Amino acid sequence: MSDIIHLLPDSVANQIAAGEVIQRPASVIKGLVENAIDAEAQEIHVLVTDAGKTCIQVIDDGKGMSETDARLAFERHATSKIKEAADLFALRTMGFRGEALASVAAVAEVELKTRTANEELGTRIVIAGSKVESQEAVSCPKGSNFSIKNLFFNIPARRKFLKANSTELSNILTEFERIALVHPEVAFYLYSNDTELFNLPVMPLRQRILAVFGKKLNQYLLSVDVDTTMVKVSGFVAKPETARKKGAHQYFFVNGRYMRHPYFHKAVMDAYEQLIPAGEQISYFIYFEVDPANIDVNIHPTKTEIKFENEQAIWQILSASVKESLGKFNAVPSIDFDTEGMPDIPAFDQTRPIEPPKVHYNSDFNPFKTSSASSYSGGNYSRPKVDWEGLYDGLEKASKMNAPMWRKQIGLLRPEGLICPKNVHRMYRKRRLLLPYLRRCMLMSRQWKRGRSIFNSRDVLF
Ligand SMILES: Nc1ncnc2c1ncn2[C@@H]1O[C@H](COP(=O)(O)OP(=O)(O)O)[C@@H](O)[C@H]1O
Numbered sequence: 001m002s003d004i005i006h007l008l009p010d011s012v013a014n015q016i017a018a019g020e021v022i023q024r025p026a027s028v029i030k031g032l033v034e035n036a037i038d039a040e041a042q043e044i045h046v047l048v049t050d051a052g053k054t055c056i057q058v059i060d061d062g063k064g065m066s067e068t069d070a071r072l073a074f075e076r077h078a079t080s081k082i083k084e085a086a087d088l089f090a091l092r093t094m095g096f097r098g099e100a101l102a103s104v105a106a107v108a109e110v111e112l113k114t115r116t117a118n119e120e121l122g123t124r125i126v127i128a129g130s131k132v133e134s135q136e137a138v139s140c141p142k143g144s145n146f147s148i149k150n151l152f153f154n155i156p157a158r159r160k161f162l163k164a165n166s167t168e169l170s171n172i173l174t175e176f177e178r179i180a181l182v183h184p185e186v187a188f189y190l191y192s193n194d195t196e197l198f199n200l201p202v203m204p205l206r207q208r209i210l211a212v213f214g215k216k217l218n219q220y221l222l223s224v225d226v227d228t229t230m231v232k233v234s235g236f237v238a239k240p241e242t243a244r245k246k247g248a249h250q251y252f253f254v255n256g257r258y259m260r261h262p263y264f265h266k267a268v269m270d271a272y273e274q275l276i277p278a279g280e281q282i283s284y285f286i287y288f289e290v291d292p293a294n295i296d297v298n299i300h301p302t303k304t305e306i307k308f309e310n311e312q313a314i315w316q317i318l319s320a321s322v323k324e325s326l327g328k329f330n331a332v333p334s335i336d337f338d339t340e341g342m343p344d345i346p347a348f349d350q351t352r353p354i355e356p357p358k359v360h361y362n363s364d365f366n367p368f369k370t371s372s373a374s375s376y377s378g379g380n381y382s383r384p385k386v387d388w389e390g391l392y393d394g395l396e397k398a399s400k401m402n403a404p405m406w407r408k409q410i411g412l413l414r415p416e417g418l419i420c421p422k423n424v425h426r427m428y429r430k431r432r433l434l435l436p437y438l439r440r441c442m443l444m445s446r447q448w449k450r451g452r453s454i455f456n457s458r459d460v461l462f
């Protein structure tokens with residue numbers, strides 16, 4: 001039998017490889033934006049038409065490419081980021097496989113205009129289905145400007161496989177957010193059919209998260225910050241009260257790269273055990289910094305699955321650091337108080353001078369001496385007039401204090417919290433805790449409402 005094996009032409013090999021790397025418009029955006037970050041861009045603009053099916057444009061102000069590099073960049077396994085296998089374990093760049101541009105050029109019509117800082121003229125190259133159609137000098141700003149048109153124009157089956165525009169756009173947003181959330185030092189802009197979807201100038205990390213997911217999240221974010229010799233863990237976790245069944249924002253990043261990590265996810269959820277109902281999720285944005293020698297990024301073509309050398313130890317560190325944040329910010333509720341519409345209970349005013357009680361007595365009183373007055377009346381002794389109004393002075397003043405000391409010390413009530421009998425009952429029923437304390441609260445609360453009549457009738461308060 002004659003030999004039947006032959007090498008595939010590059011264009012076919014590239015198309016096969018593209019199947020792994022480029023599945024949809026969002027994958028193109030991921031590849032191009034990651035390249036722009038690696039090129040040290042300060043500002044990245046992404047424009048999509050018809051959810052990227054018709055056109056994707058990524059414009060950056062990064063290093064740009066020379067004429068030769070621009071041509072070579074579209075070859076498979078062509079990269080400026082690594083030189084030898086050992087470099088795989090010292091990676092500081094997003095890309096390294098040298099296949100994004102080759103894959104995109106295999107399945108779409110690509111135009112690149114690019115210029116480096118030390119060249120006056122840039123270069124424009126047009127490639128479609130892995131074939132270079134033209135390359136010429138062009139006047140353009142420093143940086144790179146990629147236009148990707150008619151994705152999968154030469155693979156109809158794949159083009160048909162694309163979902164509705166709304167779904168593809170949502171995939172684009174997901175990829176875009178994953179990159180924007182880990183590079184607050186870069187400005188990002190996203191437009192869909194000329195509508196601006198994101199306008200993210202350079203800002204601190206917390207602000208970047210809020211700019212992406214809304215300012216409301218601010219009050220619920222607790223910061224996480226732990227630095228060990230093995231790993232640095234930073235970022236934010238949400239307070240337990242934000243737990244929900246669906247739609248939590250859950251992000252892990254390692255050395256500036258988004259990753260999925262079900263094992264570490266369990267470490268975060270472990271910290272919330274007993275704090276949120278089973279089956280509910282919490283938002284988190286956690287950033288790991290590790291020595292690149294201790295992770296393997298090259299276990300998946302999309303580089304979102306990453307193998308850590310010390311997974312178990314990092315699991316423990318992560319869980320402990322989340323627990324610490326929850327504890328430090330008092331996010332662990334002790335008693336569930338519904339404090340709306342309740343009267344305040346005044347606290348003891350420490351600034352008021354404490355006066356020793358005065359004893360009034362009649363030194364002439366003789367019980368055996370008969371007189372017109374009853375012996376029990378105390379003779380000519382008259383009871384001093386009590387200033388009942390004065391009793392309220394302290395109460396009113398104290399009620400104006402924001403955070404009564406004793407409440408803070410007991411640590412049961414929120415400083416701004418109020419108590420109402422309904423709640424006290426409920427709490428009493430539910431928890432059967434602190435009985436004498438609660439009874440005191442109830443009576444004081446009732447007292448406060450009814451006011452002077454009860455004080456005057458000298459009911460037993462406690
Ligand atoms: N936006 C860009 N600015 C400057 N250089 C770029 C840009 N995009 C790609 N390149 C160059 O093209 C090369 C190939 O890119 P790519 O196919 O994505 O592979 P990788 O990113 O894995 O190296 C990169 O290594 C880089 O040198």
Ligand SMILES: [Mg+2]
Pocket residue numbers: 031034035094095096098099100101
């Ligand atoms: Mg790349």
